[in-house]
Amino acid sequence: MIIVMKKGASKEALAEVRKRIRDLGYKAHVIHGETRDVIGAIGDERGKAVLQSLESMPHVEAVVPILKPYKLASREIRREPSVFEMAPGVTVGGRELLVMAGPCSVEGESQLLETARAVKAAGAKVLRGGAFKPRTSPYAFQGLEEEGLKLLAAAREATGLPIVTEVVNPRDVDLVARYADILQVGARNVQNFPLLRLLGQQDKPVLLKRGMSSTIQEFLMSAEYILSEGNQRVVLCERGIRTFETATRNTLDLSAVPVLKEQTHLPVVIDPSHATGHASLVPAMCYAAVAAGCDGLLVEVHNDPENASCDGPQSLTPEGFAAVMEKLRRFAAAADRDL
Ligand code: PEP
Ligand code: MN
Numbered sequence: 001m002i003i004v005m006k007k008g009a010s011k012e013a014l015a016e017v018r019k020r021i022r023d024l025g026y027k028a029h030v031i032h033g034e035t036r037d038v039i040g041a042i043g044d045e046r047g048k049a050v051l052q053s054l055e056s057m058p059h060v061e062a063v064v065p066i067l068k069p070y071k072l073a074s075r076e077i078r079r080e081p082s083v084f085e086m087a088p089g090v091t092v093g094g095r096e097l098l099v100m101a102g103p104c105s106v107e108g109e110s111q112l113l114e115t116a117r118a119v120k121a122a123g124a125k126v127l128r129g130g131a132f133k134p135r136t137s138p139y140a141f142q143g144l145e146e147e148g149l150k151l152l153a154a155a156r157e158a159t160g161l162p163i164v165t166e167v168v169n170p171r172d173v174d175l176v177a178r179y180a181d182i183l184q185v186g187a188r189n190v191q192n193f194p195l196l197r198l199l200g201q202q203d204k205p206v207l208l209k210r211g212m213s214s215t216i217q218e219f220l221m222s223a224e225y226i227l228s229e230g231n232q233r234v235v236l237c238e239r240g241i242r243t244f245e246t247a248t249r250n251t252l253d254l255s256a257v258p259v260l261k262e263q264t265h266l267p268v269v270i271d272p273s274h275a276t277g278h279a280s281l282v283p284a285m286c287y288a289a290v291a292a293g294c295d296g297l298l299v300e301v302h303n304d305p306e307n308a309s310c311d312g313p314q315s316l317t318p319e320g321f322a323a324v325m326e327k328l329r330r331f332a333a334a335a336d337r338d339l
Contacts, residue, residue: 001026001051002077003039004061013059014039020057024050027228031078036061040077042228068263070220072227073234078265084233086205087162087181090125092235093267096338098296099328100126100164100207100269101321103303104311105133105141106148114303116155118318122325123339126182127152127161128298132168133310134188141309149179156181164207164298170195177202187211187239187274190222200229207298209237209271212250216259223266235267236260237298240275249277249314252285257292268293273300273314282316283324290331299324 003017014030014037021028026043041051048065055063068074083093092098101119106112106129116127131148133141144151152163162181167173168189176183182205189195190211199206206226210219223234238257240250252275260268270292272285286297302308302315316324325339332339 001041001048002064002066003041003051003054004064005037005039006059006061007036009037009059017054017057017060020054021051026051029072029227029230029232033078034080038077040066040072042071068220069217070224070264072232073220073223073264073266075263075265080265081261082232082265082267084205086126086164086233086235090162092205092269093295095336097290097294097328097332098126098267098269099124099299099325099339100128100296101299101301102128103130103308104273104300104315105130105309106144106151106165107309109151109154111303112151112155113158115301115318116159116161118303119301119321120159120161122318122322124161124299124321124325127155127159127163128165128184128300129155129163130166130310132166132172132176134166134168134186135310146175149176153179167195167199170198173198173202177204180204182207182235185209185222190214190219193225196222196225197229200226200231202231204231205233205235206231207235207237207269209239210241210253210256212240212242214241216256216263220260220264223264235269235295236264237269237271238275239271239298248275248281250275252276254285254288254292257289257294261293267295269296269298270294271298273298273311273316277314279305279314279316279320282314283320283327286324286328287331290328290335290337293335 018028029040101124133143164182166184167176270289
């Protein structure tokens with residue numbers, strides 16, 4: 001249920017309504033809107049009719065049901081897009097596009113630093129790099145784990161770029177959160193509900209990837225797991241879905257951008273690297289993603305793609321990435337966005 005407060009309702013009035021919601025056995029999530037505050041009362045769907053009684057409280061304007069199965073993620077509860085900080089001074093969801101770039105996996109100090117310096121010089125605002133890698137084969141490189149996290153922290157120190165890195169296993173959440181600025185959930189873990197719940201309890205933004213066979217509704221229900229635990233900073237990332245097509249690694253569902261924009265207030269970014277699987281296809285999909293209305297990009301860049309231990313064929317070189325960023329500025333301007 002959405003409890004819509006009257007315009008100008010005081011903090012005390014808000015606190016009183018929150019208490020009543022809690023007393024009725026529901027969680028109260030306050031969303032400060034431009035003209036008025038609303039409170040999402042979230043909990044057991046079966047008994048929610050009791051919340052209707054809140055309508056008689058003096059500072060409550062209305063109590064309305066949220067029709068979508070995802071509640072806190074829906075546009076019904078927050079009409080304006082969510083804009084928030086990914087790290088100090090780096091925001092997402094506003095006018096400025098957020099470009100995150102870096103290697104698939106952290107392989108070593110010089111590889112990471114060289115790539116980090118190059119993506120920063122080209123205009124990326126966040127450094128990506130996997131320390132824990134979810135690999136299809138148990139025999140493939142699994143990542144440098146904590147050593148990789150330390151290298152990421154050193155690269156942040158050297159460049160000032162905040163870092164986004166994946167947490168694969170619930171038991172590593174605390175460890176990864178000690179180093180990372182942004183916690184990434186990979187496509188394979190999009191329905192790892194215990195992991196999502198733990199990330200909902202963290203005070204760090206989460207980059208949630210769409211699963212390769214998730215519907216948009218399932219994707220938003222996964223976001224809801226994080227939001228319902230109290231973490232409001234969730235960024236959705238479309239990274240391609242499985243289809244019959246084999247010319248590309250996955251099929252980039254660009255229509256997911258306008259669909260998500262209608263359904264949710266959460267920021268949406270595109271990963272053209274895992275979507276296409278080929279570096280030559282990445283630039284066109286970056287431009288198209290911006291035209292479609294995305295809030296940012298997650299792009300794989302490697303200082304030496306030919307010798308990368310993971311996803312080299314889809315990684316841009318530093319020069320290739322710089323050229324994309326240059327051209328992207330014009331697409332951004334056409335889409336009324338800054339880069
Ligand atoms: C990644 O971005 O490092 C990754 C493993 O991608 P995905 O989870 O989308 O396959
Ligand atoms: Mn990769």
